[in-house]
Amino acid sequence: MTEVATARRSRITPEREAELYAAVLDLLSEVGYDALTMDAVAARTRSSKATLYRQWGGKAELVVRAMRHNKPGGIADVDTGSLRGDLHEFMSREDDCAMERNSDLMRALAMAVHSNPDLMRAFRELLIEPEMNEFQRVMQRAVDRGEVRADRPALEYIVHMLVGAFATRTMIDGLPPTQDFLRSYVDAVVLPALGVPTTT
Template sequence: MTAEREAELYTAVLDQLRRVGYEALTVDSVATHARCSKATIYRRWRGKPELVAKALQHARGTSLEDPDTGSLRGDLHAMLTLTDDEQIRKNATLVRALAKAVQTNPDLLKALKELLVDSEPTGLNTLLHRAIERGEIRSGYKAAQYLPHLLIGALLCRLLIEDQPIDRAFLSRYIDSVVLPSLGL
């Protein structure tokens, strides 16, 4: 499978996940939307949990390690410029769908932890280590370990609490009002 075809398949996975949720997502529907056979999918991925996790890993795009503005605040705000409001809303939809699904699907939880958490592909640790090296955050500052929780929480809760879609303007205010103060900045 070419990289281009793989990207098309991952797009089909994420589109289906957003549209129907994890429970209703099937390898059949992904194969149909990606115009490939189920056999092709099962030869490459062990099943739906790994396929979804790999699609998410592929879609994460630019690593957060890339923005290095000289400050954690600058890096976090630069991270926001790497995507637009529509993609942020799509990401929030995926996070909400997966937050529900991992509660009842241990195989999905395991696949997501292996591919997205344990391997730490997002670069948040890199951002934090740079902030520690610059002296912005004390080494061992306990709140720093909760940075992923803070960021994911924003994606999960804005719609629920404010009945407003998430966008870059909200995330920018959230970084300045919640994330940075919680890190002692």
């Protein structure tokens, strides 16, 4: 949470904020981003639209902040001492059930960004970039430990590899992303691409 955002929402209790975000995500999964209205959010949460706009500026930021609130944070703080350990830990932050729901919500957002430039901007600034920065820290530690060479080309493609796992699993295989699947993908694709041995 940035300082600006915290200041802006200072009059809302954390409990109330969590309640609001949960309602927004319920609406998102029920009707999708394009059909989701601030009126519906106001009605569902017994808020005034003026309050919602004052606190979040608009639909895009409200939805993206709700999404971010819902995601387990702090992957960079997990330090197991090996890249394989860190990535496996990352894949285990959510149970399979939470992961399936979040993956559905992320897909709903990813679909909508193309036709909503303000959503695209919020999605990138508040969800993708912070997550990428955390990954950079995880990768930097692996480089510092000597596990990954600093000039390894796959370092540029971590997000591409992981997005491929989620997107293909859900949209083409038609299966939910599970911890088992993601850990096996890390061992089969991500670590070998980075030149890290995967001996168990």
